[in-house]
Amino acid sequence: MCTPRPLELPLEQPPGWDEAVRLTEAADADPDPAVVDVRLEAKIATVMLDGRPTQMWTYDGVVPGPLIRARVGDTVIVRFTSSLPEPTTVHWHGVEVPAEMDGSEATQAAVPPGGSFEYRFTATKAGTFWYHPHVRSSAQVGFGLYGAIIVEDPAERAYGDDLVLVLSDVSTADAGVLAPGDQHGWFGDYFGREGGLLLVNGKRLPTVKARAGVPQRWKLVNASRARYWSLEVPNAEVLRIGGDVGLIETPQPGNGVVLTPGERAELWVKPLTPGRRSSVTAVDADRFHIGYPQPPEAVLELEVLDEPARHGAEAPSGTLREIVPPDAAAAKPRTFELMDLVDGGAGQLGINGKTYRPDEHIPVRLGDTERWEVHNSTAYDHSFHLHGYAFVPTNLAGRSWPVREWKDSINVPAKQRLELLVRFDDRPGMWMLHCHILDHVELGMMTMLQVRP
Numbered sequence: 001m002c003t004p005r006p007l008e009l010p011l012e013q014p015p016g017w018d019e020a021v022r023l024t025e026a027a028d029a030d031p032d033p034a035v036v037d038v039r040l041e042a043k044i045a046t047v048m049l050d051g052r053p054t055q056m057w058t059y060d061g062v063v064p065g066p067l068i069r070a071r072v073g074d075t076v077i078v079r080f081t082s083s084l085p086e087p088t089t090v091h092w093h094g095v096e097v098p099a100e101m102d103g104s105e106a107t108q109a110a111v112p113p114g115g116s117f118e119y120r121f122t123a124t125k126a127g128t129f130w131y132h133p134h135v136r137s138s139a140q141v142g143f144g145l146y147g148a149i150i151v152e153d154p155a156e157r158a159y160g161d162d163l164v165l166v167l168s169d170v171s172t173a174d175a176g177v178l179a180p181g182d183q184h185g186w187f188g189d190y191f192g193r194e195g196g197l198l199l200v201n202g203k204r205l206p207t208v209k210a211r212a213g214v215p216q217r218w219k220l221v222n223a224s225r226a227r228y229w230s231l232e233v234p235n236a237e238v239l240r241i242g243g244d245v246g247l248i249e250t251p252q253p254g255n256g257v258v259l260t261p262g263e264r265a266e267l268w269v270k271p272l273t274p275g276r277r278s279s280v281t282a283v284d285a286d287r288f289h290i291g292y293p294q295p296p297e298a299v300l301e302l303e304v305l306d307e308p309a310r311h312g313a314e315a316p317s318g319t320l321r322e323i324v325p326p327d328a329a330a331a332k333p334r335t336f337e338l339m340d341l342v343d344g345g346a347g348q349l350g351i352n353g354k355t356y357r358p359d360e361h362i363p364v365r366l367g368d369t370e371r372w373e374v375h376n377s378t379a380y381d382h383s384f385h386l387h388g389y390a391f392v393p394t395n396l397a398g399r400s401w402p403v404r405e406w407k408d409s410i411n412v413p414a415k416q417r418l419e420l421l422v423r424f425d426d427r428p429g430m431w432m433l434h435c436h437i438l439d440h441v442e443l444g445m446m447t448m449l450q451v452r453p
């Protein structure tokens with residue numbers, strides 16, 4: 001049945017609503033609608049950072065890098081060149097690429113200064129993904145190397161107007177000068193380097209315009225090297241409708257979301273009171289369990305036009321899409337312990353008693369379903385990320401995961417246990433598994449699976 005709409009108000013976003021945060025889009029050189037063919041150059045460039053010209057490490061001269069858009073089934077070709085002063089790679093975080101396209105140091109030789117590499121894969125699943133280096137990633141991501149890749153399913157219902165928001169932070173040593181990537185040495189690695197400047201699509205406190213009652217679909221990426229983002233969205237009805245890999249099974253209410261490094265979420269945001277300007281704030285996620293939260297910080301202004309609310313859009317409800325988890329009955333158990341280690345007197349971080357070694361891997365059989373228990377035995381939270389395969393979380397800290405969804409990055413709180421189901425359905429090869437607090441990779445909290453027949 002059709003609900004009649006008041007005629008005097010358009011069911012549209014205000015003109016220029018997303019201008020302040022609009023991302024540069026990668027130019028597709030192939031006229032074939034099923035092929036996305038883009039060039040991407042990593043280079044040092046001057047960008048405006050909080051009003052100051054700053055030399056950052058960029059993709060194509062912009063931070064975040066250009067937004068790559070594809071549709072399910074598309075062939076994606078990225079002709080990558082590097083003009084950086086050190087080797088790099090591009091990892092397609094969350095996208096199901098063949099192992100040799102994963103951009104990790106286990107699957108390709110790093111691209112040297114002046115070198116190039118052609119990434120080629122099929123976009124198989126809809127979702128909010130991102131790309132970033134996998135060599136010295138803590139420093140390189142911290143300097144500005146990250147961008148979003150959005151895969152859309154044309155058959156999916158539009159829940160609102162899309163707004164891709166890449167969350168990041170930057171450390172500056174001086175006005176307009178980035179802090180060194182290894183600032184504060186071991187302490188920086190161990191505690192994770194959080195930049196003092198909080199950015200949404202590379203901007204400090206930009207404004208998004210909205211119309212009361214007209215929903216927006218926020219596609220959020222946490223591209224910070226170490227910062228957990230806990231966002232609160234005032235003056236809006238908010239539902240989480242998507243996670244790392246596309247829609248979740250049913251909408252989850254809440255007035256915000258917590259994202260660990262690497263994690264994504266899709267929020268359905270329906271602005272409420274017209275004529276109100278309010279701040280989306282980042283509140284302390286307390287990943288160290290100190291209990292003395294840092295004060296909230298405004299990161300995005302939401303300006304709701306001074307027009308009466310209309311009622312054209314109803315909240316999504318029911319099943320957004322059916323999620324069939326891997327078969328638990330057939331699953332082989334495996335455990336991982338995220339842990340502190342002492343190696344030669346220096347504090348390290350590791351998995352199952354070992355720091356990362358490029359010559360060691362864990363064999364996994366292609367086609368197997370596994371049930372993993374991931375135990376964090378340290379005193380602080382860690383962001384658990386698996387390359388190549390999405391998993392379905394089933395239990396965290398003794399509680400059932402609240403909704404069925406596909407994930408590849410997830411917080412494992414201090415002293416807690418995560419349970420998940422994963423199926424190694426395809427794409428044999430070497431796949432990394434690590435903490436996405438990227439500074440922790442430097443201390444060894446990474447291991448590698450070899451999936452083979």
Ligand SMILES: [Cu+2]
Nearest residue numbers: 382435437440
């Ligand atoms: Cu960690």
